[in-house]
Amino acid sequence: MFxxxxxxxxxxxxxxxxxxxxxxxxxEELIRRLKRARIAxxxxxxxxxxxxxxxxxxxxISHDENKIISTPIENSQQILLLAQEVDVVGIDEAQFFDDExxxxxxxxxxxxxxxxxxxxxxxxxxxxxxxxPFLLAKADYITKLHAIxxxxxxxxxxxxxxxxAKETFLLGEKDLYEPRCRHCYYTHP
Numbered sequence: 001m002f003x004x005x006x007x008x009x010x011x012x013x014x015x016x017x018x019x020x021x022x023x024x025x026x027x028e029e030l031i032r033r034l035k036r037a038r039i040a041x042x043x044x045x046x047x048x049x050x051x052x053x054x055x056x057x058x059x060x061i062s063h064d065e066n067k068i069i070s071t072p073i074e075n076s077q078q079i080l081l082l083a084q085e086v087d088v089v090g091i092d093e094a095q096f097f098d099d100e101x102x103x104x105x106x107x108x109x110x111x112x113x114x115x116x117x118x119x120x121x122x123x124x125x126x127x128x129x130x131x132x133p134f135l136l137a138k139a140d141y142i143t144k145l146h147a148i149x150x151x152x153x154x155x156x157x158x159x160x161x162x163x164x165a166k167e168t169f170l171l172g173e174k175d176l177y178e179p180r181c182r183h184c185y186y187t188h189p
Contacts, residue, residue: 013109017094017135019121020145022159023179027092029145030118031068034090037114042087046070047079049096076101079108086113094119095130102134109140123168124161124177126185147179151188158185 050072123129149156156179
């Protein structure tokens with residue numbers, strides 16, 4: 001499905017990306033922006049990958065237990081079907097979506113929608129994660145958040161996996177991951 005570009009009335013869309021390591025506050029910031037859009041009486045739709053059921057099947061919930069209702073979806077094309085006549089689209093855990101997500105975000109922005117995407121910019125191996133590098137390249141605005149390194153207390157931008165598991169997509173929380181700075185990520189196994 002393709003949404004026609006719409007610049008009627010001067011309404012222009014854009015893409016905002018919120019990225020960083022685990023425990024950096026990405027979801028908290030996404031929720032904050034979406035709640036502010038609702039306060040402004042904008043029509044908001046929120047999506048998350050159906051596979052992410054860590055806290056709740058339908059809500060997006062931050063580590064601080066702040067939450068907002070969302071729609072779990074299997075693939076990014078569903079966003080185009082479900083986000084009709086909206087002002088703002090929020091997308092959490094973008095790294096878990098398929099390779100069409102950057103194109104979907106582009107189409108929404110061209111149609112005059114403000115798109116706010118949150119996700120991990122690097123996987124546990126320190127490599128760019130999923131579609132995030134492509135979203136960062138297309139973004140009009142980027143916010144990179146940092147956690148605090150649990151080893152030394154410095155700014156952390158790596159998600160260190162404490163488990164020997166090798167799969168890229170391994171859902172977990174503090175039981176499996178911890179934030180680390182560059183130095184501690186590479187020097188403290």
